[in-house]
Amino acid sequence: MIRLENVTKTYGENKNALDNVSLHIYPGEFVFIVGDSGAGKSTLFKLLIKELEPSSGEIIINGQPLVRMRRRKIPMLRRNIGVVFQDFRLLKDRNVFDNIAFAQRAIGISSDREIQKNVSDVLKLVKISNKYKSLPDQLSGGEKQRVALARALVNKPKILLADEPTGNLDPGNSQIIMGILEEVNRRGTTVVVVTHNHEIVRQMNKRVINLKNGVIVNDIQEGGLAR
């Protein structure tokens, strides 16, 4: 599903954000990527959504090599990757429904009925159906992140990438978000969560890839933390 082979990303002169990283994430896995600030988590995240190009190495997602991928093929790649950010990135001038429907329009779905059904389904999944008319500023942090999750999931991606999804949330809301991610994973979506929230990582007991100074220092398989 996601394969990195000897990936190095260098910024400026001799500053390796990622140094010869190789990893393989299989379909249906739930993986945490952890590490301190500057460990290379964000660089890895940006490489996976092809916002950055690696300096060397190969990245393959859903069987497609990302290096030298033509620009016009990037939208198709991203339609199979849902993305969630720490700061939610909702459009403040649109209500919950429009924030999610917008993702459907962006991939060319033009039937209002189809969009309405898909948005309604995903709102049920993230348990926020009653707030579909609210504007982002009328929502709590946890609710905003659920809307962001709904937007990432509405196009039914095969992979969900979440960058510090609980970074701005209290423990209660963090639990809710993790519960939704687990449910999404149970339904077959591969979930990759970049975080430095060790408590959440410990509780979830999933596979954990630990980055330090751009290098994978350990890769603990699911259930490994409990042993």
Added chain:
Amino acid sequence: MKGNSFFYCLGQGFKGIKRNKVFFLASVATIAACVFMVGLLLSIILNVTHIIEEAQDSVCITVFFEEDQTESNIQDLGDRIKQWDEVAYIEYTSADEAWETFKKEYFASNPELAEGFANDNPLATSASYSIYLTDISYQSKVAERLDSMPEIRQVNKSDVTASALSDFGKIAGIVSLAIIIVLLAVSIFLISNTITTGITVRSEEIKIMKYVGATDFFVKSPFVFEGIIIGLIGAVIPLIILFFIYKSAISYVVGQLQTFASAFSLIPMGSLFALLIIVSLVLGMGIGFVGSIIATNKYIKV
């Protein structure tokens, strides 16, 4: 683009305008100012050119014939002159016609004075050809050629008028072109800055669109529609203003400058605006289109 997506993008264009009213007003004002200046300048240039052309058309060479020339000689001479490439057309004024015109001009208030010449035309040797040229710059050359013809006694021309009109036309054209180029360059700079500022505010929206897998075309479409709508409105406003200014100018020329109005006329409203509408719409919508494409390109490479 499917029909629904087209209307969605168009709708988003309008919503974008509604959401960013300040940016919208700034862009419309910039485009309107640019189109107004170009439209005003174009109206002036076209009218100056029109007046020069009219003046040039009215400037002619007048030739008088040797006394021994018969009517058939004069007719033959006229036929030959008409054949010249530089000659647009010629008009014959007989001695009697010349005297009639003279009488109307100088003895209108005392017709009895002219009666003294009843049987003796004092302008008997004043039959003439008025020769109108295809271009006023040929005047010296044609006059020289006419002067060398044995049938012709005298050639009257106005070198000063001819060269002044010709030079003024050229200078007016060059200066106007230079002003329009500078004006366009300044306008495009201002507009690209205004649109870039407007789109910077919405760079987040563009990024999110790209993250969810929108194509560049889909991302750009609402902004391009918005740019075209802004350009359209920015072109219509100065057109309306120019319409009323030009209407007033025509009334002023006709009403206040009657003495000069017979010497020159402004281009009719319909003819001028048929051109101005096309130029303004193409300019306004073109600037909106190009400006939005340039500005979105800065943020689309996510």
